[in-house]
Amino acid sequence: EPEVTQTPSHQVTQMGQEVILRCVPISNHLYFYWYRQILGQKVEFLVSFYNNEISEKSEIFDDQFSVERPDGSNFTLKIRSTKLEDSAMYFCASRGGWAETQYFGPGTRLLVL
């Protein structure tokens, strides 16, 4: 069964450093998403991406965040200058069509020290 994959599974970084989280969505899916989950809190929407551009973003997704689909298979989330409060589990998700649901990857656990 097709699945969303994410790398790395864990990332430890120093405050102020840049990190890139990578995702390979399900093949032929058209809509791509990043969510995050701070430990003990709810899953929060960050950004959606469709037709090679951001279609919607939350207030969390400020200028320190960016997304890219550099080729036909990868979807990345970059955090330019990490803060302590960026420590969270980051989930990538994708869906095939407008009325279809989203399938989530296993997540990347980011720890900012």
Next chain:
Amino acid sequence: QKEVEQDPGPLSVPEGAIVSLNCTYSNSAFQYFMWYRQYSRKGPELLMYTYSSGNKEDGRFTAQVDKSSKYISLFIRDSQPSDSATYLCASYAGGTSYGKLTFGQGTILTVHP
């Protein structure tokens, strides 16, 4: 007011019990409703996906949506220890929404043998 509210529990039941999990939502634009299961430090796994009001059954799981009362339910019959996880309800609007999911905070379920 939170858009999706869910009792975090924890909920503990004996094996074989019928489990009822519930969410309420406030956004009248929500049309699509999902239940995800999340094991500790893993990505959300889709269980049920429904559109608008009504019931949907899949094996031991039944999802119900009542849009008139803005109430979402998941029933698990003959619960098993392997059902022990956090259950997340989520919703999104149709129309101009690009599928941004709004999650409840999750209900922690433990099924003991």
